[in-house]
Amino acid sequence: MGTYREACESGKFVVSGEIGPPKGTSVDTMLHHIDLLKDMVDGLNVTDNQSAVMRLGSMAVSHEVVSRGGDAIYQMTCRDRNRLALQNDLLSAHFLGLRNVLTLTGDHVSVGDHKDAKEVYDFESVQLIQCIKRMNEGFDWAGNELEGGTDFYIGAVVTPESDPIAPQKLKFEKKVAAGAQFFQTQAVYDMDNFQRFMEYARGVTEGTDVKMMAGLVVLTSVGMAKYMNKFVPGVFVPDELLEEMGSVPKEDAVKKGMEICARHIRFCIDNKICDGVHVMAIGKEEIVPEILELAGLI
Amino acid sequence: MIISMQKPIEEILQSLEGEDTVYIVGCGECATMTQTGGEQEVADMKARLEEAGKTVVATDVAHSACHELDMKRIFRQSKEAAASADAFLVLSCGAGVQSVREGTSKHVMPGANSLFVGNVKRQMVFEEKCSLCGECVIDEYGAICPVTRCAKGILNGPCGGTNNGKCEVDSDKDCAWVLIYNQMKSEDKLDKFMTIHGPKRWNAVERPGRIDGRAADAEKGA
Numbered sequence: 321m322g323t324y325r326e327a328c329e330s331g332k333f334v335v336s337g338e339i340g341p342p343k344g345t346s347v348d349t350m351l352h353h354i355d356l357l358k359d360m361v362d363g364l365n366v367t368d369n370q371s372a373v374m375r376l377g378s379m380a381v382s383h384e385v386v387s388r389g390g391d392a393i394y395q396m397t398c399r400d401r402n403r404l405a406l407q408n409d410l411l412s413a414h415f416l417g418l419r420n421v422l423t424l425t426g427d428h429v430s431v432g433d434h435k436d437a438k439e440v441y442d443f444e445s446v447q448l449i450q451c452i453k454r455m456n457e458g459f460d461w462a463g464n465e466l467e468g469g470t471d472f473y474i475g476a477v478v479t480p481e482s483d484p485i486a487p488q489k490l491k492f493e494k495k496v497a498a499g500a501q502f503f504q505t506q507a508v509y510d511m512d513n514f515q516r517f518m519e520y521a522r523g524v525t526e527g528t529d530v531k532m533m534a535g536l537v538v539l540t541s542v543g544m545a546k547y548m549n550k551f552v553p554g555v556f557v558p559d560e561l562l563e564e565m566g567s568v569p570k571e572d573a574v575k576k577g578m579e580i581c582a583r584h585i586r587f588c589i590d591n592k593i594c595d596g597v598h599v600m601a602i603g604k605e606e607i608v609p610e611i612l613e614l615a616g617l618i
Numbered sequence: 619m620i621i622s623m624q625k626p627i628e629e630i631l632q633s634l635e636g637e638d639t640v641y642i643v644g645c646g647e648c649a650t651m652t653q654t655g656g657e658q659e660v661a662d663m664k665a666r667l668e669e670a671g672k673t674v675v676a677t678d679v680a681h682s683a684c685h686e687l688d689m690k691r692i693f694r695q696s697k698e699a700a701a702s703a704d705a706f707l708v709l710s711c712g713a714g715v716q717s718v719r720e721g722t723s724k725h726v727m728p729g730a731n732s733l734f735v736g737n738v739k740r741q742m743v744f745e746e747k748c749s750l751c752g753e754c755v756i757d758e759y760g761a762i763c764p765v766t767r768c769a770k771g772i773l774n775g776p777c778g779g780t781n782n783g784k785c786e787v788d789s790d791k792d793c794a795w796v797l798i799y800n801q802m803k804s805e806d807k808l809d810k811f812m813t814i815h816g817p818k819r820w821n822a823v824e825r826p827g828r829i830d831g832r833a834a835d836a837e838k839g840a
Binding site for chain 2: 399403425427428430431439441442443444445446447450477479482483484486487488490491493494497498506553554
């Protein structure tokens with residue numbers, strides 16, 4: 321397998337999956353998911369204390385993905401570390417062979433399981449992008465020359481359904497200007513909206529090598545879809561998908577969600593909407609191969 | 619002003635356990651506005667402590683509890699009461715409490731929690747808009763402070779948690795970045811919104827902060 325970066329730069333339709341490290345030391349399921357997916361996708365994101373819930377670390381698991389022959393997209397949030405710790409971790413990650421970093425500001429501690437913790441945000445996503453770019457150029461944030469610079473492929477996120485969208489668009493443009501090389505979007509479900517967003521985004525990235533991947537979270541029940549509409553900012557599941565999910569018996573809901581996800585992947589490929597997809601099954605990674613098969617990708 | 623809120627009476631009584639005589643100190647400035655330690659609250663606290671079997675040897679509402687010379691003057695004037703008190707209960711922010719600390723060697727108990735530097739929206743409605751970061755940058759943001767008013771204090775635009783213009787951390791609060799965007803748009807300054815801002819210089823004030831203005835005055839005089 322080549323690297324995620326090579327896949328992105330080759331111009332092929334890129335597919336990535338996601339691994340959420342467990343809360344604890346029982347890693348069997350996670351390792352099973354890594355082995356199942358590593359050769360089927362171009363890269364595997366590894367989340368970093370996702371939803372501000374304390375878990376096994378992103379760097380260690382990203383390293384495991386690479387050790388097992390896959391390529392990892394090391395997710396890094398700014399919530400838990402100041403600029404010294406972030407750069408220290410970047411050098412450590414580079415030492416361990418990680419080459420793709422997805423930069424995030426990070427969910428606030430108040431949504432997680434250590435609500436009394438002090439959130440950091442010494443940097444936020446745009447500044448972290450800038451910092452990695454500088455480290456790639458051989459300098460740390462303070463301007464000191466590194467004894468050997470880094471060689472990271474810099475990723476970022478954008479929320480196409482953000483409400484309001486106008487300031488979110490400007491933030492996206494700042495991330496491009498700061499040096500982001502690929503984007504994975506927050507979950508999108510309304511493909512017409514996404515198509516319109518991508519027309520705008522293509523305008524912004526025109527003349528650059530910036531790659532855009534649609535973030536697709538597999539629906540597994542009507543309840544999940546309704547929950548996201550109600551509680552997850554920047555995610556919008558349209559009525560027709562709610563109806564479609566509700567049209568099948570409960571035991572077939574996952575299957576229906578997989579079909580919808582595969583259909584959206586196909587839509588992106590057939591209409592050349594974006595450069596790839598990032599498929600998130602949130603703990604149900606064993607269904608991802610079948611989704612890719614349904615979409616005709618394997 | 620400093621927004622404070624009285625601690626629960628149970629916590630106050632617990633801290634004063636075994637101490638029979640108490641001197642209550644309030645503050646005529648912020649703690650009066652927030653109804654934490656003004657004349658009325660000090661009188662109410664006296665009644666509650668007496669109900670709980672304590673002897674309140676004196677009460678004073680300082681002009682401003684954070685003024686250490688003022689506090690020392692009060693204790694000089696109430697020398698006997700101060701000497702007879704087992705403990706001092708201070709109904710003000712933490713600065714006032716530590717001003718009392720400078721004036722006595724006895725047990726000093728904070729009777730309030732200090733919350734934030736707040737603007738007064740209307741009577742008893744306060745909002746945090748400045749966090750005393752040491753280097754004001756709000757000219758870059760339509761005079762709306764993202765360091766304080768964004769839950770994450772981020773400097774380059776909204777995070778993904780904007781929800782109908784509200785903050786995902788608290789849906790009663792506006793997303794600071796939507797406010798900033800709207801303000802800059804109305805000033806026709808969205809080009810400035812695109813400036814990429816570096817992180818804050820957190821050493822703009824070395825903590826704990828200390829300024830000796832006398833040196834500057836001397837220079838001016840010379």
